[in-house]
Amino acid sequence: MTNRVVDLRSDTITQPVIAMRMAMVTAEVGDDVYGEDPTVRELEDRIADLLGHESGLFTPSGSMANQLAIRLHVGPGQELISDELAHVLRAEMGAAAVFSGITSRSWQAPRGLLDPAAPLRMMAPDAGPYQVSTKAIVVENTHNFGGGTVQPLEAISALRAATLPLGVAMHLDGARLWNAHVATGVALSAYGQLFDTVSVCLSKGLGAPVGSVLVGSRKHIDEARVWRKRYGGGMRQAGILAAAGLWALDHHVERLADDHARARTFAEAIADRFPGVIDPAHVQTNIVIADVGVLGWLAADFVSMAGDRGLRMYAVNDRSVRLVWHLDVDDEDTDYACNVVNELIPLAGQNPLVAQGS
Ligand SMILES: Cc1ncc(COP(=O)(O)O)c(C=O)c1O
Structure with missing residues (x-):
């Protein structure tokens, strides 16, 4: 027996460092549901920019950011596909079915590694009146249950090239996209531009206590903002939390x-x-x-x-x-x-x- 504790259950368990807490204390804030929190806006704009997208939306969790994206891309009775180990399918408590009324299927992917042939074989973009039509694909990078697997840019590009003309949307669950970026040196925007929407988490490796950001086109994010409020995710003086995210971007990525x-x-x-x-x-x-x-x-x-x-x-x-x-x-x-x-x-x-x- 020992008193020592080394906690490797997850990178979500980190304690916010003192300097991050100080940044939270001094953050300029306003009512974010009225669009009046300058620190939230700064965080949303900065992450949208980093990922090469027009607009961003601060959410309480990665799950909510993913679920808002699914809501944007897939209508009731339509289909989302992802790999069998994907967080959106395995660890978000069936939220896509509950909130968006959608169905989902998965392809096999050892270590969560993306082989574009698998979703391409499986998807049915316009299945007609008797079968379910595929409307979106979710790619997870890095892949959590796959073991931190980095998705090769070429595999994502190949999938994007094949799905774009068919009108099948792509969402990136980038909870740990920071890790993929640091491991490969590939720019965040190089990943980001291959997707319609991207979610990133601030509360995992970056060490912030709370928060994720969903990015996409202005139109998509305006719509997601309405759904965030509908889901009960509208936050008021949330700049206190966004300040932690901004601090993390400056100090905890490299x-x-x-x-x-x-x-x-x-x-x-x-x-x-x-x-x-x-x-x-x-x-x-x-x-x-x-x-x-x-x-x-x-x-x-x-x-x-x-x-x-x-x-x-x-x-x-x-x-x-x-x-x-x-x-x-x-x-x-x-x-x-x-x-x-x-x-x-x-x-x-x-x-x-x-x-x-x-
Ligand atoms: C890959 C991935 N996506 C999404 C999430 C959801 O994040 P949250 O716990 O903030 O809802 C997690 C959480 O561990 C994750 O690992």
Whole structure:
């Protein structure tokens, strides 16, 4: 047993740093539902600019930004398609069906990696009066449950080139697009211009406490603003929150490279000792998926025993666990994570009480 806690469950758990909190305290604010909050406007304009779009909309969460985009692109009874591990399909509580009355299908995608042939095979842009018509495709970059996978720009471009003439919209769930940008050096706008709408999160690797921004054409964002209010997402003196996002853009984007390096260091250390659990070549950003099942572990047992040793992680399925690097994890924490995982992996199949030495 230990008092040390290294929390790798998600990059959403970061504590806002003091300087960010100070920026929040001193932010100029107004009533944003009346369009009078200068700090919210600054954040919306700045992110729209970065992504090469006309207009932006501050939302309380990434889920709301994604759901507003779906609302714009897909009508009741029409179809959205995405990959089988996509956050919009797996982790937004069926919101697209509940709020927009739409149907969805998914294609298989190992590690969430986009192969444009898969959606192109599946979609039915104008299915006539007997089948459901596909109206939008969601691409997730980086891919969360896929293990921080970066989507190749060429794959996205190929999909865009094929879908644009058919009138099938593309939305980018860019909750962690910052990580893709830092890992590849590809400009945010180079990704952004390949989509009708893009959502980005400020509350993940960037370390802000709350907030996402949806960008798109002025027409799309004006419409999304109405739906945001309808969904109960109109916020008043939200500049307090937007200030944290602006501060994060200035101070926390480039440092994501440190998270990527630490995730890679961890992956290499574990792969050296236990080949097959992690392929370091698949660790492109801040997320590591470890297949502890390959050595006989049930993921939930592994998570529980690591938790007893102060290392927190998340079971993504029966056999795999996810570890996410972020602002509040340093080199020492990374060493600690390596030690715990190295110690635990060989204990597969043992009685947990014996394994804990109690
Ligand atoms: C890829 C992806 N999209 C969207 C979201 C939703 O963000 P939020 O938790 O702010 O609703 C998440 C959250 O983890 C995510 O990982």
